[in-house]
Amino acid sequence: xxxxxxxxxxxxxxxxxxxxxxxxxxxxxxxxxxxxxxxxxxxxxxxxxxxxxxxxxxxxxxxxxxxxxxxxxxxxxxxxxxxxxxxxxxxxxxxxxxxxxxxxxxxxxxxxxxxxxxxxxxxxxxxxxxxxxxxxxxxxxxxxxxxxxxxxxxxxxxxxxxxxxxxxxxxxxxxxxxxxxxxxxxxxxxxxxxxxxxxxxxxxxxxxxxxxxxxxxxxxxxxxxxxxxxxxxxxxxxxxxxxxxxxxxxxxxxxxxxxxxxxxxxxxxxxxxxxxxxxxxxxxxxxxxxxxxxxxxxxxxxxxxxxxxxxxxxxxxxxxxxxxxxxxxxxxxxxxxxxxxxxxxxxxxxx
Numbered sequence: 282x283x284x285x286x287x288x289x290x291x292x293x294x295x296x297x298x299x300x301x302x303x304x305x306x307x308x309x310x311x312x313x314x315x316x317x318x319x320x321x322x323x324x325x326x327x328x329x330x331x332x333x334x335x336x337x338x339x340x341x342x343x344x345x346x347x348x349x350x351x352x353x354x355x356x357x358x359x360x361x362x363x364x365x366x367x368x369x370x371x372x373x374x375x376x377x378x379x380x381x382x383x384x385x386x387x388x389x390x391x392x393x394x395x396x397x398x399x400x401x402x403x404x405x406x407x408x409x410x411x412x413x414x415x416x417x418x419x420x421x422x423x424x425x426x427x428x429x430x431x432x433x434x435x436x437x438x439x440x441x442x443x444x445x446x447x448x449x450x451x452x453x454x455x456x457x458x459x460x461x462x463x464x465x466x467x468x469x470x471x472x473x474x475x476x477x478x479x480x481x482x483x484x485x486x487x488x489x490x491x492x493x494x495x496x497x498x499x500x501x502x503x504x505x506x507x508x509x510x511x512x513x514x515x516x517x518x519x520x521x522x523x524x525x526x527x528x529x530x531x532x533x534x535x536x537x538x539x540x541x542x543x544x545x546x547x548x549x550x551x552x553x554x555x556x557x558x559x560x561x562x563x564x565x566x567x568x569x570x571x572x573x574x575x576x577x578x579x580x581x582x583x584x585x586x587x588x589x590x591x592x593x594x595x596x597x598x599x600x601x602x603x604x605x606x607x608x609x610x611x612x613x614x615x616x617x618x619x620x621x622x623x624x625x626x627x628x629x630x631x632x
Contacts (some may be wrong), residue, residue: 282607285576286578288578289355289578291581293360295593305345313351315594316598321355324365332407336410346412357579358465359413362467367421368423375388400447402452405460409460409461416462416463417467427442444486454490454492466500473607480519494521498581503528504530527556532549546585553585554586570607578595
C-alpha cells in the first residue's frame, strides 16, 4: 500500500488575465493559501513555464523549482494535453484544433504535427530536469470520427489507425524512456485512448512500451457509463497520474450519452465540482491506496454550475479528507501470540 500525495491542483482552468491567475507567483501563493501541496503545470502557458528555455537550461529549471517550493508546493506533473492532441488530428478537426497551435503553423497540418511531436519530447527532458517522474498528456485521435460503427468500419481500419498512432508516439516514448519519465495518457472522449480496450490496443501497437501509462480520471468514465471502479482493478499497474474531477449522468426520455449537441449545463452527462456529482471517490481512494499507486491527487475544476474559485476552495479540503494514511499495523495483532512449528502441527491436527 502507498499513501496518495496531495492535495494538488491543475492550473490550466484557472489561468486568467486578472491577478493572481496571470503569474506563476500569484498562482503559487493562491494555491498554497488554499491548502494545496502541489501544482500541475500546463506547458502551453508560457508565463508559467518557458518549455524551450527549460529544455536547454538546468539553471532555469532549478530557479523555477525553487520558486514553486518557496510557496510550500511541488510540481506534480507537467501537462502537454494540447500539444499531445496535435500529435494526431483527423482532417475533419483540423480547423478546430488549429486553435492549439502557434499562429505560424495554422492550416499546415504536417508542420503542426512535427512541432507537436518535438514539443512533447522537450517536456520529457524538462520533466527530468525538474525531478518529475510522470507526465500528463492526450494521445490525439485518428479514429474518433468512426467510434460509432455506422457506416461499418472497413476491415483493418482500426488496426491501421492504432499502428499509425503508435508510429507517431514511439519516438516520443523513447525520449521519455531515456529521461526516466512515464507518459500518462488521460483516457478521455475525443481521444483514440478513451477506455480500457483502446488503451490495450495502443499498448499492443507500441509493443508494450514501458512508458505507456494512464492518467486516471473517473469523470470521463461516468459519462461513458463505464465501470470506473473495476477499471482500477484492471489497470492499476498503469495508473501513474490521477485527476480528481466529479461528474454525473442523468439521462431522460430526450437525451443520453450522445448529448444532443446541447451545452454542458443541459447535457445528461456533465462534469461537476468535487462533491456535487455521483462519483464514489471514497472507494477510488481506497483502491488506489491499496494497490500502491504512486500518484498525486490533482484537482481538476470543470463545472458548468459552480465557480472555479469556490470549486478550488472546496476541492482542497475534499481531497485532503479522502487521503488515507497507510497503516503499518495489523488491527488484530493484539490477539496474536508466539507460535512454534509444533503448535502449528497441533492446530492442523497433524501428529
